[in-house]
Amino acid sequence: xxxxxxxxxxxxxxxIGLYGALAKSNAIMILMSIEIMFNAVNIAAIAFSRFTVPxxxxxxxxxxxxxxxxxxxxxxMLSVFVITAAAAEVAxxxxxxxxxYRQRGTVDVTDLTEMSG
Amino acid sequence: MNSHDIYLISPQIAMxxxxxxxxxxxxxxxxxxxxxxxxxxxxxxxxxxxLILWFDAPDDNVGLFGAFVVDKFAxxxxxxxxxxxxxxxxxxxxxxxxxxGFRGEFVALMLFSxxxxxxxxxxxxxxxxxxxxxxxxxxxxxxxxxxxxxRSSEAGLKFLLMxxxxxxxxxxxxxxxxxxxxxxxxxxxxxxxxxxxxxxxxSADEPFGSxxxxxxxxxxxxxxxxxxxxxxxxxxxxxxxxGSPTPVAAFxxxxxxxxxxxxxxxxxxxxLPDPQVSMDTGNLFAVLAAVxxxxxxxxxxxxxxxxxxxxxxxxxxxxxxxxxxxxxxxxAEGGGSSSGGPQGVLFYLMxxxxxxxxxxxxxxxxxxxxxxxxxxxxxxxxxRSPLFAGLLTIGLLSLxxxxxxxxxxxxxxxxxxxxxSGLLWLAVVGMVNSAASAFYYLRIVRTMYLDxxxxxxxxxxxxxxxxxxxxxxxxxxVLGVAPWFLLKFAEIAVEGLAIR
Numbered sequence: 001x002x003x004x005x006x007x008x009x010x011x012x013x014x015x016i017g018l019y020g021a022l023a024k025s026n027a028i029m030i031l032m033s034i035e036i037m038f039n040a041v042n043i044a045a046i047a048f049s050r051f052t053v054p055x056x057x058x059x060x061x062x063x064x065x066x067x068x069x070x071x072x073x074x075x076x077m078l079s080v081f082v083i084t085a086a087a088a089e090v091a092x093x094x095x096x097x098x099x100x101y102r103q104r105g106t107v108d109v110t111d112l113t114e115m116s117g
Numbered sequence: 118m119n120s121h122d123i124y125l126i127s128p129q130i131a132m133x134x135x136x137x138x139x140x141x142x143x144x145x146x147x148x149x150x151x152x153x154x155x156x157x158x159x160x161x162x163x164x165x166x167x168l169i170l171w172f173d174a175p176d177d178n179v180g181l182f183g184a185f186v187v188d189k190f191a192x193x194x195x196x197x198x199x200x201x202x203x204x205x206x207x208x209x210x211x212x213x214x215x216x217x218g219f220r221g222e223f224v225a226l227m228l229f230s231x232x233x234x235x236x237x238x239x240x241x242x243x244x245x246x247x248x249x250x251x252x253x254x255x256x257x258x259x260x261x262x263x264x265x266x267x268r269s270s271e272a273g274l275k276f277l278l279m280x281x282x283x284x285x286x287x288x289x290x291x292x293x294x295x296x297x298x299x300x301x302x303x304x305x306x307x308x309x310x311x312x313x314x315x316x317x318x319x320s321a322d323e324p325f326g327s328x329x330x331x332x333x334x335x336x337x338x339x340x341x342x343x344x345x346x347x348x349x350x351x352x353x354x355x356x357x358x359x360g361s362p363t364p365v366a367a368f369x370x371x372x373x374x375x376x377x378x379x380x381x382x383x384x385x386x387x388x389l390p391d392p393q394v395s396m397d398t399g400n401l402f403a404v405l406a407a408v409x410x411x412x413x414x415x416x417x418x419x420x421x422x423x424x425x426x427x428x429x430x431x432x433x434x435x436x437x438x439x440x441x442x443x444x445x446x447x448x449a450e451g452g453g454s455s456s457g458g459p460q461g462v463l464f465y466l467m468x469x470x471x472x473x474x475x476x477x478x479x480x481x482x483x484x485x486x487x488x489x490x491x492x493x494x495x496x497x498x499x500x501r502s503p504l505f506a507g508l509l510t511i512g513l514l515s516l517x518x519x520x521x522x523x524x525x526x527x528x529x530x531x532x533x534x535x536x537x538s539g540l541l542w543l544a545v546v547g548m549v550n551s552a553a554s555a556f557y558y559l560r561i562v563r564t565m566y567l568d569x570x571x572x573x574x575x576x577x578x579x580x581x582x583x584x585x586x587x588x589x590x591x592x593x594x595v596l597g598v599a600p601w602f603l604l605k606f607a608e609i610a611v612e613g614l615a616i617r
Contacts, residue, residue, distance in 0.1 A: 014289055021282050030278055037285035041292055048296035074301055075292075078244050082288060085251045089281050092255055096262055096277055099270040109278070112271045115356045115425070 006047035014040035027100070027107040031093045038086040042079040049075025118181065125180040125187045127166040128195055129235045135159040136228035143221020153210045156224045160203050163235070167195045183302055184242035189613035193463060193606065194238035194379045198231050201372045201470055208478045208585035209364035211485065211578075216263060223263060226256040227368060234376035241387055243291045243301040246380055250287070250344070253376055254280040257369060261361040272360025279353040280343060287340020293333030294388075303388035310391045325397045334389065338401060344377030346370075347409040347435040355416070358428030363484065366424060367477035370431045371470045378438060378466055382459060385446050386614050399447030402439050403543050410436030410550040417557045422490045423480055426557060430516060431473070433554060438465050440547050441531040444538040458538065459614065461530035463607035468515070468523035468596055475589035476512035479505045482578035482586060492561055497570025505578060506565045508590040513558045515593045518551050522597040530604075 013036055020033025049072060101107050123130070138159065143152050171192045178187045206224065213220045233252030240246040258280060262273025295301050298309040310326075313319045319326030325334055343350040358366045389395055413433030420426035445458035482505045487494045499506040515524035528551060535544040578586065596603050 014285075017285070021278075021285075027274060027278065031281070034278070034281045034285055037282075038288065041285065041288040044289070044292045044296065048292065052296065052299055071299060074244075075295065078292070078295065078301070081244055081248055085248065085284075088251065088255060089277070089284070092258055093274075093277050093281065096258070096270065096274045099262060099265060100274050103267055103270060109274075112275065114268045114271050115359045 003047055003051040006051075007044060010040045010044040010047065013037075013043065025108050025110045027097050027109050028094075030109065031090055031097070035086060035090065038082055042082055045075040045078045045082070047075075049073065049078075121175075121177065122180040122185075125170070125175070125178065126185060126239075128163040128170070129232050129239075131162040131166050132228055132232040132235060135162060136225040136232065139221055139225045139228065143225075149213075149220045150210065152221045152224060153206055153213060156228070157203055157206045160199055160206075164196070164199045167192055167199065171196075179241070181245075183304070184245040185236075185239050186241045187239060189610045190383070191239040191379075191613075193610035194375060195235050197375055197467060197470060198234050198238075198372050201368065201375075201474065202227065202231050204474050204478075204585050204589060205364050205368050207581045208367070208474075208481060209362075210581045212362065212364055212481060215362075219263070223260065226260055227365075230254075230256040230260070230368075231372065234372055234379075237376045238379040238383075240380065241303045241383065243295065243303075247284070247288060247291060250380075251284065253344070253373065254284075257365075257373065260365045260368075261357055263362050263365065264360075268360035269362070270360075272357045275353050276357045276361075279350065283340045283343035283350050285340075286336050290333045290336030290338075290340060293329060294337065297327070297329045297333060303384070306388045307390060310389070310394065314391055314393070319391075319393065321393065326391070326393050330394065331397070334394065334398060335401065337384070338381070338398070338405075341377055341381055342405065344373060345381070345435050345439065346374060346377075346431055347405055347439055348412055348432070349405075351409065351412065351432045351435075354432055355420075355425045355428035358431070359422055359425040359490070363424065363477060363481045366427070367474055367481075370427070370473050370477070374431070374435060374438075375466045375470065378442065378462060381442060382445065382462065383614065385442070386459075395446050399443050399445070399538070399540075402443035402446060403540055406436045406439035406443055407543060407546045408436075409433065409439060410547060414550050414554050414557075417554070420557070421492055423484075423492050423495065423561065424490050426492070426561075427473075427476065427480070430554070430558075433550065434469060434473075434516065436550070437528060437531060437547055438462055438469070440535050440540070440543055441465060443543060444531070444534040444540055447540055448538040458531075458534040459611040460604060460607040461527070461534045463610055464600070464604055465527035465531055467603055467607070468527040468593070471589045471592035471596065472512050472515040472522070472524055475508055475586060475593055476516065478582060478586040478589060479509035479512060482582050483509075483576060485578070485582075486574075486576045492564055495561060495564050496568035498565040498576070501570055501572070501574065502576035504583070505576065505586065508586050509565070510562050511590045511593055513562055515597065517555050517558045520597065521594070523593050523600065523603075524597070526597055526600040 017033045017036030021030050024030050097107050139156055142155050170187055216223050230253050233249050236249035240249050258273055258277040261276045262270045298306045325331035346354045410433050413429045417426050417429035441458050441462035515522035518524045518528040532544040532547055
């Protein structure tokens with residue numbers, strides 16, 4: 001497994017998510033597609049932090065400095081923050097979807113044409 | 118985290134604590150007007166801490182493990198945000214009566230959003246930037262849907278979906294910058310890019326030195342374009358402005374946009390000052406600026422709803438400010454302040470804050486009584502409400518860039534900095550667009566002064582709203598006649614930015 005392979009998977013996932021977010025008309029499907037994009041980001045972040053290990057952690061014997069550990073963990077930290085923020089985003093998104101559904105009986109964004117011009 | 122960190126972050130903590138207190142006060146008091154009063158008075162706390170930090174100017178101004186910086190640039194924006202919040206609360210005391218039981222939450226969410234903006238102005242690390250951005254936009258999405266009628270909830274859902282989509286784009290950009298440079302700290306990104314430039318990893322033939330870096334920076338900027346309400350993430354703006362409560366539209370148009378420009382300027386200065394990268398970022402912004410102005414102005418011409426028209430006007434205004442950003446980035450050595458670009462941007466943002474708030478407050482005052490957002494309902498407003506018609510006219514003239522208002526001075530600074538940075542074509546596009554915008558701004562003025570009213574009932578505002586509108590409109594004129602104080606303020610703020 002190389003960095004390129006993982007990044008390829010991540011890019012494909014991101015592209016699928018982007019396509020879904022732009023092409024789907026159901027608001028929940030759009031939220032799920034955006035979720036796929038966030039997960040593509042997570043995969044890329046973890047791959048970068050796994051494969052670009054800073055100097056000091058690859059030497060033998062390993063010289064563990066605080067800075068080296070921080071750098072090695074940045075990508076994983078990023079993914080934890082992304083997961084948390086994405087959960088908040090979806091919670092609010094679903095709340096708004098419910099409000100819209102109660103008013104219109106539909107969650108199709110192509111029907112959200114109260115305002116246009 | 119030690120006591121020095123807490124000192125540095127004290128304005129943000131004060132803001133968040135105030136938001137929590139407001140929720141508690143809302144629970145215990147029965148007269149809900151006290152909630153608005155508490156919010157306005159409570160803003161003194163974050164302002165006080167900001168001013169202490171401004172005058173104290175600690176030498177060790179980087180805190181929270183290097184993720185957070187308190188320089189005068191950040192403090193300039195914090196003062197702007199607190200001011201905008203105070204004005205919006207003052208102007209919306211009457212409007213908030215429509216929210217019935219949810220008045221405290223409305224104020225609290227706005228304060229949480231402001232906390233995010235204040236963090237954003239201070240962020241010097243990509244993950245911090247992302248978290249601050251989310252803290253800014255999530256409460257805003259709830260605020261947009263606050264009226265809970267058909268249009269408001271539709272606007273809220275659109276806002277949230279667009280915000281989430283642009284967050285995802287921004288994050289993919291962040292990850293690529295992190296992967297390419299090995300760090301998320303702006304200070305380390307600078308040294309890595311400089312190393313790569315020195316060792317020949319970056320090639321002069323590829324844009325941004327490397328396609329990987331190009332991918333990262335372009336996605337990052339496209340994600341931030343949502344906050345700036347510029348092309349290509351501008352689709353949400355008209356719908357959200359039309360559907361959301363008017364005070365929220367005023368808040369978003371000024372504070373949210375200023376926060377976006379704060380982080381963009383800091384990225385250009387602190388993370389991407391490499392001449393080659395900076396040049397290409399400048400070109401990216403120049404193109405986005407030209408398209409934003411044109412799209413905003415053309416679409417605004419045929420609008421009949423004044424809030425929707427202000428939405429398109431905001432897109433065009435984002436374009437003008439981005440001319441200044443492009444000038445900053447395009448001037449060599451990562452925006453030497455010699456071009457006057459950064460001061461111009463800060464000046465314009467502050468002036469735009471006064472102007473747009475004055476316009477929105479006058480709209481609130483008039484539509485509160487007419488209950489109608491259509492421009493046609495403003496007919497004969499000069500007779501029905503000479504005060505608000507006059508203040509609205511001042512604001513619109515400033516948006517148009519008519520002397521002696523602050524909008525004129527701002528445009529003068531921004532377009533001259535574009536010429537200084539060799540972006541003459543962009544300055545010309547900006548001036549042509551400015552002239553074209555007269556068509557729709559002056560149409561509102563003409564409707565108010567020349568058309569006949571279908572109703573002779575006088576319109577007056579409540580005292581806080583009149584005060585807020587009067588203050589902002591006075592600011593527009595005073596800063597237009599004597600801009601030197603604000604320009605000096607902006608210069609001091611920019612000096613802090615240039616020191617890394």
